[in-house]
Amino acid sequence: MANLTPYRTLASLSLFRSRSHTHTLSAGAVHTFYTSCPRLKPTNVGNVGLAAKDTAIGEQAPEPLTLDGIKARRAKAGKLVAPTASYSDSDMFKSPQSFKAPKARRWDHLLSVESKARHPCVLKQAAKHLKKPGLISLGGGLPSAENFPIERLTFRIPKPPHFSEAGAEASGTDVTTGKYDVARGENGGVHDLSIALNYGQSIGSAQLLRWVTEHTELVCRPPYADWRCALTVGSTGALEQALRMFCDRARGDAVLTEEYSFSTALETAAPLGIRVFGVRMDEQGLLPESMDEILSTWDEAARGARKPTVLYTVPSGQNPTGATQGAQRRRDIYAVCQKHDIFIFEDEPYYFLQMQPYTGSDAPGVPPPTSAGEFLGSLIPSLVSMDVDGRVLRMDSFSKVVVPGSRLGWITASEQVVERYIRHAECASQGPSGISQLIMYKLVDESWGHEGYLQWLMNLRLEYTRRRDAILAACEKYLPREVVSWVPPAAGMFLWLKVDHTQHPEGLTRPIIEIEEEIFNSCIEKGILACRGSWFRAEPDLPLSGLFFRVTFAAASEENMGKAIERFGAAVKESFDCAD
Known part of the structure; x- marks a missing residue:
């Protein structure tokens, strides 16, 4: 130290x-x-x-x-x-x-x-x-660094501005860090494994x-x-x-x-x-x-x-x-x-x-x-x-x-x-x-x-x-607009879907949490996982005032995002008895 x-x-x-x-x-x-x-x-x-x-x-x-x-x-x-x-x-x-x-x-x-x-x-x-x-x-x-069992690490990183996986493979840089780079003046000589592993x-x-x-x-x-x-x-x-x-x-x-x-x-x-x-x-x-x-x-x-x-x-x-x-x-x-x-x-x-x-x-x-x-x-x-x-x-x-x-x-x-x-x-x-x-x-x-x-x-x-635009295009194509609405996000990796529970056949008599659960379970059966809005309530003891689902555009491919939104739309239509 x-x-x-x-x-x-x-x-x-x-x-x-x-x-x-x-x-x-x-x-x-x-x-x-x-x-x-x-x-x-x-x-x-x-x-x-x-x-x-x-x-x-x-x-x-x-x-x-x-x-x-x-x-x-x-x-x-x-x-x-x-x-x-x-x-x-x-x-x-x-x-x-x-x-x-x-x-x-x-x-x-x-x-x-x-x-x-x-x-x-x-x-x-x-x-x-x-x-x-x-x-x-x-x-x-x-501990003495001589007892650390890692002598060297090498990893490849993309070189700006070629950040794609293909670009990294073709023109990326192999970065190496050894145990005693500082003492030996190697690989930049500023940081090494003897320091990082201690x-x-x-x-x-x-x-x-x-x-x-x-x-x-x-x-x-x-x-x-x-x-x-x-x-x-x-x-x-x-x-x-x-x-x-x-x-x-x-x-x-x-x-x-x-x-x-x-x-x-x-x-x-x-x-x-x-x-x-x-x-x-x-x-x-x-x-x-x-x-x-x-x-x-x-x-x-x-x-x-x-x-x-x-x-x-x-x-x-x-x-x-x-x-x-x-x-x-x-x-x-x-x-x-x-x-x-x-x-x-x-x-x-x-x-x-x-x-x-x-x-x-x-x-x-x-x-x-x-x-x-x-x-x-x-x-x-x-x-x-x-x-x-x-x-x-x-x-x-x-x-x-x-x-x-x-x-x-x-x-x-x-x-x-x-x-x-x-x-x-x-x-x-x-x-x-x-x-x-x-x-x-x-x-x-x-x-x-x-x-x-x-x-x-x-x-x-x-x-x-690009990913956000892809999921929004899928929403415009597959979701019933008379029931589901959204605001295009300006940042992040999430889209918040509002489902108008008042349009549900039992919307005035059935608890919102039950309609949410019904749609969620139907989504799982159809092969899509979307997060229930109720999971994110700051005050979960209060009754729900709206019906929401959170979906992310961070992980799935554009093709799979389209399939997932289509399945979500089918679950909503089924619950709300909407015609295609």
Whole structure:
């Protein structure tokens, strides 16, 4: 567990730091936030909930981080070599301009008793002493790499822009990583198996943390100074830790989310004793006015829980509805959270799967972005990019855009929140898999770089646009439009089908849940699995008010998607006694 050390002949990582981030802010000072969204006013104890108008004040905005800027900074800093279990944090890799904003608010009043009680792992803290030259460590129980039975790994990856399987086979690159590449200066000489296969810091490896920090600043540009990233064991593991950090069963804490929400998130909260309450939705997802009404009229006795202090939301391609919050909708949601002092868990696994607009099965498509700059400019701003308070914990994941089996993602939040997250991880998961981090580093950093990764995402966007259009064409062909309706998703991998239960022969007398079950069982008999909408209810004890099914266009071939939708249509027609 040595401290992060660059090559001796190269510049120190202090090149990435800015001394300005340590300054003390005077009371009542005016600050400028540089973000792709209209500016929101930071809140404090005295002005919680007041969203200011967009105003241009302060000094001229510094230049945002660019792909060329990242290359220049890396060239100046030199090669990054981080030995086994070396310490690192995002401040080592952020650009100097990122430190010029005010710091985030503190969230001590919202943290759980469990989170406040956590202390640093003494064994990992001892790593700071390993930087002493000539020190012989008899401290940490790090196995010797000579006893690791894996000497070398080689895998083939596609070379941008040829991302298809055929392209990878024809022109792909074979990437090799050996056990002692750093010591021998082989295969890039930055990361190797002796490091990846051993214990590491819970924040993640310095090599991959640098990449996700740069990527986050490039894409999101959080508008406060002390934001940081930490690697996670996927977003589900990150959510479980976040819930335990901010919610306490003994306090009667509660969480708000969309009225139909990710079922695994609901199942994560339930055994923790955390009550979940749903907020009404429309075509753009969560309705801020519904959320404001719920919070403004909250009755603890009637609800059986404290007024919620956390919002869990999936803004892009929401699971299960496929709804995507527009930029103004996100600003309005953030303003409601400011008003009621709500902390936000922003779950964004589908953020980069924002697709081209749907124009119809016979209409020409909208031309996609042709450059990385156009692609980034086309993305709806993230909640964390408008987070002037530091009240957002954003969860990113490699699962939906690279490989889910990596069980690898990262969070972005304020220094205080990330520090509490790491203290939890040190005594739980201990951080993500070292071998997963090594493979991902070799792929997205050493081989593709930031520009190559963005090209991969652009290609993936087109693939999901094509798949979405295929399933929508099948719906238009096979589903009875007088009964089934849908909104073409703008992001993600799910289509939310609304079945008008009032058109059912027994729609006014038969419970909706029974009609749903009948259609579901008929689908299974006909050879299609579609998810029942009732599985995703935030408040399952309430009676169903609508009949929905979730289908995905992520996995099946276009031909099989067509067959599946035809079978689903047959099941609906059979239940509703519709004529072909």
